[in-house]
Amino acid sequence: MVYLFLFFNSRNYCPNNRGLDHEDKTDFNPKIRKDLDSRINEIGLNSHDIFTWTIRGEITEINKTFEPNLGVRMFPESDTVYDEKVELIEAIQRARIIRNFITAHRFTEVSKFLSPYDVFNVQTLARKILLHKLQVWEIINTPNNIA
Numbered sequence: 604m605v606y607l608f609l610f611f612n613s614r615n616y617c618p619n620n621r622g623l624d625h626e627d628k629t630d631f632n633p634k635i636r637k638d639l640d641s642r643i644n645e646i647g648l649n650s651h652d653i654f655t656w657t658i659r660g661e662i663t664e665i666n667k668t669f670e671p672n673l674g675v676r677m678f679p680e681s682d683t684v685y686d687e688k689v690e691l692i693e694a695i696q697r698a699r700i701i702r703n704f705i706t707a708h709r710f711t712e713v714s715k716f717l718s719p720y721d722v723f724n725v726q727t728l729a730r731k732i733l734l735h736k737l738q739v740w741e742i743i744n745t746p747n748n749i750a
Contacts (some may be wrong), residue, residue, distance in 0.1 A: 658685035
């Protein structure tokens with residue numbers, strides 16, 4: 604997980620507001636977006652790749668901090684499964700919020716709402732990025748391959 608945040612931290616990036624100084628609050632500041640896109644592309648991924656962000660049970664205060672919420676619910680008819688499809692860059696944004704504002708430096712009122720699903724999401728994201736960087740993602744995800 605350390606690699607994930609060292610790799611994607613940007614000094615000019617404000618995690619709370621996506622570094623936005625423009626009117627469109629649904630995307631990153633273009634300068635920051637370009638920087639993150641190039642880092643993501645460098646390891647063989649695309650910032651528009653879809654990542655499943657797992658949310659179960661009631662919507663917690665942590666989930667409410669992801670504003671604007673750019674996820675698309677996968678099961679809108681469910682009252683307990685709120686999984687969302689988000690772009691990879693949005694998943695990274697959510698992981699950074701969890702790390703920087705909820706768990707890393709000090710606990711806040713929102714910290715008590717951290718769930719195993721939040722941990723799972725960040726671990727899964729870190730695993731995906733790290734395995735792509737090491738160029739083993741395709742090896743372990745090839746059918747009939749024992750890894």
